Amino acid sequence: MHIGILRKGDEVLSVTHDYVAVKRKNKEVDLVPISRDGEFGIRVDTNNIVTIGFGDDEITVETADGGELTII
Secondary structure (H helix, E strand, C coil): CCCCCCCCCCEEEEECCCEEEEECCCCCEEEEEEEEECCCEEEECHHHCEEECCCCCCEEEECCCCCEEEEC
16 A cells, blocks of 8 residues: 655654644645545545644634635
């Protein structure tokens, strides 16, 4: 099995049953959800990646209609 989620300059910080923490080249960290699937083994959930990045202590969430919601 090969999970190809790294780009040049990235590094894996941690791997658990629930996610892979990837430090990106720009110093942000992506928490990439993983799950076990009976048919395929391990699956990467690319739709629910959480990015920890630089900002002013706020959380931005994409809404169902494609907009953004900021939580301060």
